[in-house]
Amino acid sequence: MDITVNILLTIATAATPLLIAAIGELVVERSGVLNLGVEGMMIMGAVGGFGATYLTGSPWIGLLAAIAMGAVFSLLFAVMTLSLATNQVATGLSLTLLGLGLSGMMGTSFVGQPGERLPNLYIPGLTEIPVVGRLLFGQDPIFYISIALTAAVMWFLFKTRTGLTLRSIGDSHTSAHALGIKVIRYRYLAVIFGGACAGLAGGHLSLVYTPQWVENMSAGRGWIALALVVFASWRPWRVLAGAYIFGAVWIGQLHAQAFGIPVPSQFLSSLPYLATVVVLVLISRNKRLTMMNTPASLGQPFVPDR
């Protein structure tokens, strides 16, 4: 029983950073902006989170620093693509490259230093309930944030007027502008929200997942988060499903490799990607729904004529 609980807990830990980064990027893309810099913002969040914890001794300050780092870094992208209307793909890619390099430089003195882990939630009485106790009431704080964030983004996008406005900008920024909606302002806020989420996801890596600093420790998770958004056809609950499928198969194949089952390890390592793509493609079969949810102006720079 304990093994099962432990496996479930590790799955949640593996899925949480993907979920947070992908939910943030979902909001960005719903506003019509394609930010390929998730990986870069994530690793900046990781180094910022670790660095602040290392310097202050408080992982909570580290958590805030991770969020701030991602947000500030995304602001660079926002200024370039929104105010200066640069190509979003190229700018996003350079943001990733810049983030990987800059974080490595900033983190040279952190390598090999012991980190501090964010404490798990502990509620006397509830956390001790067998099995569900630890799953529901004994995880790290970022896990709860990730679930709350998903629910909040769903509610925001589909139940609020501001969310409707954001979606409309993603559908057609020229129409939105013609209605007097402040397209650029909304997109700035969306991009910064996405950056804050990516930073938080990075903070999860260096404060919860493996509480230490290793160069390139995001290890492509930013790219997986980006792919999740597309395969989930821009719907929050599907991003949640995708992140957990990926996490589950990831942990599963690690255990399978440890057992030494006679399947090439390379194949096992590729399984999480395959499984996630297959499942998300299957649930996105409804072409009509997919069309409705795809932000039609995604990636197009917006320059209002004056």
Added chain:
Amino acid sequence: MSANQDGTNLLEVRGLTKIFGTLTACDHIDLDIARGEIHALLGENGAGKSTLVKMLFGSLEPNAGEIFWNGQAVRISSPGVAKKLGIGMVFQHFSLFEALTAAENIALSLDDGSPISSIAAKARALSFSYGLPLDPESLVGDLSVGERQRIEIIRCLLQTPQLIILDEPTSVLTPQEADKLFETLERLRSEGKSILYISHRLEEVKRICDRATVLRHGKVVGHCNPREETASSLARMMVGNEVQAVVRAPVEGIATALPLLEIRNLSRKPATPFSIPLKGINLNVRAGEVIGIAGVAGNGQGEFFESVSGEVLQQDAVSVRIRGRDAGGLTITGRRLLGAAFVPEERLGHGAAPRMKLSENLLLSRHATDGKAFVGSGGMVKSAAIQAASQRIIEAMDVRKSAPDPEAAALSGGNLQKFIVGRELDRRPSVMVVNQPTWGVDAGAAAHIRQALIELSRSGSAVLVISQDLDELFEISDAIAVMHNGELSKPMPIAEATFEKVGLLMGGAEPGHAEHTLETA
């Protein structure tokens, strides 16, 4: 008409000027709009009408000039400011969101924070009271253009504006839908609202407008009462000189002429959730005749054009035959080599590569058919020959341009369209298929293109014209067929066709297929 109780006009514009680079789009425009009048804004393409109304609606900022609203000087810096003042606009190219429902689209333009459920109810009530039925829950992507326009109008009315700007509202409507719109406009006028009505359809301007302001090359050239003018006198004011009337000589013995383009039972599944399936289309276009295809936009015309031109291949090669040969499996180049020519609806990005020169665009579309003339041994491009051909087309079609060989995007819409049509006519094709030949093209250029198409047919070619402009089709066609919901009616000889008959078919009535309708019902 001029209900100036307190002596001031609702809107006064003085010396409004807008400069784009070297072009003065609006040059010291003066305009007065009284309360409770329908004021027409007339002018050719590029006369500055759209620029002017964009400044009134705050989406463009003027370089000079003043706007007075109820006698007060105002600065309209954004569409939000315009809406607060009480100016509403129904756009020519709709500003709707396809992936959202009608109610959501309406909600977006209201800033009062009312919940979406109450907006749906409000919109439904208002739509019925104005005779514009609307289902608030439907997805805009699924609606016809006429229905989309209803949403635009209702969205505009829900803001209770004092001035409503309508930019070419009837260009996408059936005649019956247009009548409905005029009733709505007259009702709004009787409620004391003012309407600024932009159109190039002079008959409707004469019918509903109280006053007119005419623009030419960015300047106001006259004010008039359209009811006292004739369509041709209005056209003369717009163009500056007489528009050449299109001449269509009758053809004889057409029934025995050889069909050069045959469409046999052409069907196509919808490619995307928002596109229209084609259902068993049959059509013959004979040597020497022009056949027109009418229909409200979005009834499968685009899909039909793609299938005929070879942008989309058919599974059944017999379904498209060009000069007696099965062409359904051939690509565009294959069909061109059989002697066909195609002019798509979109000029930029489809008919021409915007950032390439005219001569390069010529080579792009004709490198296969004119291979020997344009491309030498070893694939070397013969620039001199292409330049010469390009010049020939420019002269034949009277293309006006600012540089010797400009980029396609640098030409105005009408001039580029003349070049694109001329590029195909220059080959003397035996089959010519054109989608919206004069959409957004001014009267002079349109007359030129129409005459050229008629002359091509009279020299023994088969010409197929898809258009939403009924006046145009009646002017040039020998027979008119109507496309509705992916089906094509039988071509009606022009002598028997009337606006009313064609309009009914455009709206979906099928007098010719009455038994068929009964069977399926």
